[in-house]
Amino acid sequence: xxxxxxxxxxxxxxxxxxxxFFSSQLPYASEYGPGPGLLPLWLGxxxxxxxxxxxxxxxxxPGRGEAFFKPRTRVGxxxxxxxAVAFLLLPLLGFSVGLALFTAASMRIIGKHGALxxxxxxxxxxxxxxxxxxxxxxxxxxxxxVGW
Amino acid sequence: MDILQNLYMGFSISLTPTNIxxxxxxxxxxxxxxxxxxxxxxxxxxLLLPMTFTLNPTSAIIMFAGIYYGVAYGGTITSVLIxxxxxxxxxxxxxxxxxxxxxxxxxxxxxxxxxxSWIAGTISVVLLMCFAPALANFALRFxxxxxxxxxxxxxxxxxxxxxxxPIKSIVSTLMGLFIATIxxxxxxxxxxxxxxxxxxxxxxxxxxxxxGIFGITEIFNxxxxxxxxxxxxxxxxLKDLFLTRAEWIASRWAIVRGGVIGFFVGLIPAGGITxxxxxxxxxxxRISKHPEKFGTGVIEGVASPEAANNSASISGFAPLLxxxxxxxxxxxxxxxxxxxxxxxxxxxxxxxxxxxxxxLISSKFIGNLILLLMNIFLIPFFVMILRVPYTIxxxxxxxxxxxGAFTVSNNLFDVWMMLGFGVLGYVMTxxxxxxxxxxxxxxxxxxxxNSLRQSLxxxxxxLSIFFTRPITLLFMVAAILAxxxxxxxxxxxxxxxxxxxxx
Numbered sequence: 199x200x201x202x203x204x205x206x207x208x209x210x211x212x213x214x215x216x217x218x219f220f221s222s223q224l225p226y227a228s229e230y231g232p233g234p235g236l237l238p239l240w241l242g243x244x245x246x247x248x249x250x251x252x253x254x255x256x257x258x259x260p261g262r263g264e265a266f267f268k269p270r271t272r273v274g275x276x277x278x279x280x281x282a283v284a285f286l287l288l289p290l291l292g293f294s295v296g297l298a299l300f301t302a303a304s305m306r307i308i309g310k311h312g313a314l315x316x317x318x319x320x321x322x323x324x325x326x327x328x329x330x331x332x333x334x335x336x337x338x339x340x341x342x343x344v345g346w
Numbered sequence: 347m348d349i350l351q352n353l354y355m356g357f358s359i360s361l362t363p364t365n366i367x368x369x370x371x372x373x374x375x376x377x378x379x380x381x382x383x384x385x386x387x388x389x390x391x392x393l394l395l396p397m398t399f400t401l402n403p404t405s406a407i408i409m410f411a412g413i414y415y416g417v418a419y420g421g422t423i424t425s426v427l428i429x430x431x432x433x434x435x436x437x438x439x440x441x442x443x444x445x446x447x448x449x450x451x452x453x454x455x456x457x458x459x460x461x462x463s464w465i466a467g468t469i470s471v472v473l474l475m476c477f478a479p480a481l482a483n484f485a486l487r488f489x490x491x492x493x494x495x496x497x498x499x500x501x502x503x504x505x506x507x508x509x510x511x512p513i514k515s516i517v518s519t520l521m522g523l524f525i526a527t528i529x530x531x532x533x534x535x536x537x538x539x540x541x542x543x544x545x546x547x548x549x550x551x552x553x554x555x556x557x558g559i560f561g562i563t564e565i566f567n568x569x570x571x572x573x574x575x576x577x578x579x580x581x582x583x584l585k586d587l588f589l590t591r592a593e594w595i596a597s598r599w600a601i602v603r604g605g606v607i608g609f610f611v612g613l614i615p616a617g618g619i620t621x622x623x624x625x626x627x628x629x630x631x632r633i634s635k636h637p638e639k640f641g642t643g644v645i646e647g648v649a650s651p652e653a654a655n656n657s658a659s660i661s662g663f664a665p666l667l668x669x670x671x672x673x674x675x676x677x678x679x680x681x682x683x684x685x686x687x688x689x690x691x692x693x694x695x696x697x698x699x700x701x702x703x704x705x706l707i708s709s710k711f712i713g714n715l716i717l718l719l720m721n722i723f724l725i726p727f728f729v730m731i732l733r734v735p736y737t738i739x740x741x742x743x744x745x746x747x748x749x750g751a752f753t754v755s756n757n758l759f760d761v762w763m764m765l766g767f768g769v770l771g772y773v774m775t776x777x778x779x780x781x782x783x784x785x786x787x788x789x790x791x792x793x794x795x796n797s798l799r800q801s802l803x804x805x806x807x808x809l810s811i812f813f814t815r816p817i818t819l820l821f822m823v824a825a826i827l828a829x830x831x832x833x834x835x836x837x838x839x840x841x842x843x844x845x846x847x848x849x
Binding site: 202203204210217220222225227228230231232233234236237238241242244245248249252255266268270271273274277278279281282284285288289293297300301302304305308309310311319323327331337338339340 | 513514516517520521523524527531533534536538539562565566569570571587599608735737740741745748749752753756758761762765769772775776777779794795798799803806807841
C-alpha cells in the first residue's frame, strides 16, 4: 500500500502539473477581472502541493498496510472488461438486447448462476429495458440489428 | 390572517380529485425515479414536460413538485439498500444508511428517512408559508462573496470530517472543482480542458459522474470484497420497519436540526438540496457525542440529511416562485415549464397567480402525507431486493447506470465517460481517497468559480471583499477554522511525544 500511495501521489502530482500547464495557456485575467485560467491554475497548484505532501508522507511511512491487489481484483477486472465489451457492442445490438446480454453474461460468468435463470433474465431484461426506458420513459435508446 | 385565507384557497385547489391524482402521480413517479439510479428528477421532469402542454399549469406544477420531493424519498431506498444514491441529495444517506442495512436495520433506516422527511417537510412548508417574504429577502442579501464563502466553508467542513487523511480529502475536492471547470467558460466563452472534443464543450454532466463513481465503483468494490455483500440476504419483516425507543430518541432532534438547516440552505438560490444534506450530516456529526461512529450505521446519519433534503426541496421553491431564480437543476427545468405555460415566476406571481402559488404550497402537505404512507407500505417490497444475490443485481445496476448516463445527452460518449469515472472511483477508493468531496467539489464548482470571479470583479481584484462583509466573514472564518483543524490536530499529536520525552 505504501508503494500504491507513493504511485498515487506521483499520479496526482503529474495531474496537478498538467493542470498548471494547460491553465497557464488560458488568460489569467481579462479586461473586466479574473480570467478563465485563474481558478484552474490555483487548483493545479493545490493538487501539486497536496501530492508532494502525500509523497513525503508515503516515503516516511514504513508500514505496508493493506494490500492494493486482492485475490478477487482479477474478477473485478474481468467485470470491467465485460462492461467495456458490452459498450462496444451497444451500437450493433442496441441498448435493450446489448444490456440484457451483458446482464445474463455477468450472472453466468461472475455469479455462476444456472443457464436457465440467465436465459430468463436475458429475455426479461431485454423486454424490461425496451418497455420501461424506451417506451414508458420515452428515452431514445439506440436500436441494433434486432430493431429494439 | 392573509396566510390562512391563502392557505384555505390553496387547499380548495389542491384538494380537487384531479389535483390529488396529479399529486399522487407525481409522488409515485418521483419515488420510482428516485429508486432508479442515474435517472434524476431533472430528467424525469424534462421528459414529462412536453406531455403537459394541454394540462392546467397548476395541476402540472403540482405533479412536478411531487416528482421533485418524491425523488428525495425514493433516492433513499437505493442509498440504503444498494449503496447507490438514486439522487445526489441522498449521497450522505449512503454513508450510514447502507451500514445500517448491513447490520439488519434497513427497515429502521428507511422508516426514519420517511418519517424524518415528512416531519421536516411539513415544518418547511409551514415556515415557507409564514416567513417566505422575509426569508427571501434575507437570501437576496447573498451576493457573490457570500456564495463563495458558503462553498469554501462546505469544502472545509468536508475536509475536517471527510476521513482520517485530510490531504486526500482536499485532493478529492480539488479534483471535483477541476472537473467542474471543464467546458466552455460561461464568462469569456473560452473552452477549457476540452482538447477539441465537442462533447466536452458543455462540461461533464453530474449524472454521468455520479452513475460512474457510485454505481460502477460499487460493483467493483462488491466483487472484490464479496463478504460485504453477504448481509444483503437478510430477511425483512414488517416489525423491522418500526424504530426502537432508543432510535427514535437519537433521531428526533436530528430530524428537527436537519429540517431547519435544509430549510435555510434551500432558500438560497442555487443552495441546493445536496448541499443541505451535506451540511446537515456534517453538522450532526460535529455536535454528536460519538462522531467516530458516523459512517458505521448511526441513525442520526440517516435522519438528519434526509430531513434536510426534503426540507430544502420544499423551501427551494421560494427563490423560484418569488424571485424567478431556479435553486436547482429540477427547478430550472420547471422554470422552462412556467415559460411554456406563459407564466413568469417572480414577485408578481404571488399577486397574479395566487391560485397557482397557494395551490402548489398546500399540495406539498398532501404530497408529503402520500409519500409517508407510500414509503411505509412500499418499503417491504423494495427491501425484497436485499434477498436477490448481488451477482444478479450488479448486472441491473450497470443497466440503470448506463441508461442514466445515456439520457443526459443521448450519446454513447457519456456512457464511456461514466465507465471511466467508475474506474477512477474504484482506484480512489482503494487508495483511500474519499469520493464525497469530489462530488461536492463538482456540484459547487461552477457556483464557487463564478462567485469568486464576480467577487474579484466587484473588488477590483482585492481579496478584502471576503473579509469586510459580515455574512461572508462568518463563512470565511468557519472555512479557515475547518481547514486549520487537521493542522492543529497534527501539531498537537506531534507535540505529545515531545512532552512525554520532557517528562
